[in-house]
Amino acid sequence: MAVVMVPTGWHRRSQEDWHSTAGTPVPFSKYGQLTHDQLRWLTYAFPDGAACFWATSKYDDMPQPRDQAWFHMDGFVIGIGEVRAAFDNPDLAGVLWQDFIPTEKEKGLPTTPAGWRYIFAFEKPRPSVIDKRAINQIVGFKPGNRWQGTHRLSEDQSTALQSRLVWTIR
Numbered sequence: 001m002a003v004v005m006v007p008t009g010w011h012r013r014s015q016e017d018w019h020s021t022a023g024t025p026v027p028f029s030k031y032g033q034l035t036h037d038q039l040r041w042l043t044y045a046f047p048d049g050a051a052c053f054w055a056t057s058k059y060d061d062m063p064q065p066r067d068q069a070w071f072h073m074d075g076f077v078i079g080i081g082e083v084r085a086a087f088d089n090p091d092l093a094g095v096l097w098q099d100f101i102p103t104e105k106e107k108g109l110p111t112t113p114a115g116w117r118y119i120f121a122f123e124k125p126r127p128s129v130i131d132k133r134a135i136n137q138i139v140g141f142k143p144g145n146r147w148q149g150t151h152r153l154s155e156d157q158s159t160a161l162q163s164r165l166v167w168t169i170r
Helices: 012-022 036-045 090-096 132-139 155-164
Strands: 003-007 050-056 068-073 076-088 118-122 126-131
Touching: 003 155, 012 050, 036 076, 050 076, 050 090, 076 132, 090 118, 126 132, 132 155
Parallel strands: 003 068
Antiparallel strands: 050 118, 068 076, 076 118, 076 126
């Protein structure tokens, strides 16, 4: 199990997507874009028929089942969710997230939903407020590291984070 740092995006459009698919469970059975195997997997992992979804454009950093996705924005981790399913589905990405035109600050991001094809599903994230500077210190990053894109931490970094940071509110 790894900790995967996942950006939520700072622009308005990304925040709208976050609230509609990652911050709110989505009933997935209505999406014909899911393959039979993906739908079976989701139904097994989420028997109530709804899951939260987010995606990355980087296959190598895609959170996998049992990983913890640490969602961050504006210098803080804002939510943590345990991943229960992960798959490649550009057609579903096209339905969940619409096209946007990246600004100069966002260059390098996909310009079509298909670019966000590596989808992962999780329970509604537990809210958190964890300063990224504290995390950088624990995992050995420079204090001002901005965590560009989705980033899978090493096993040692993941263990260090999970052993040093505990939930105080349950």
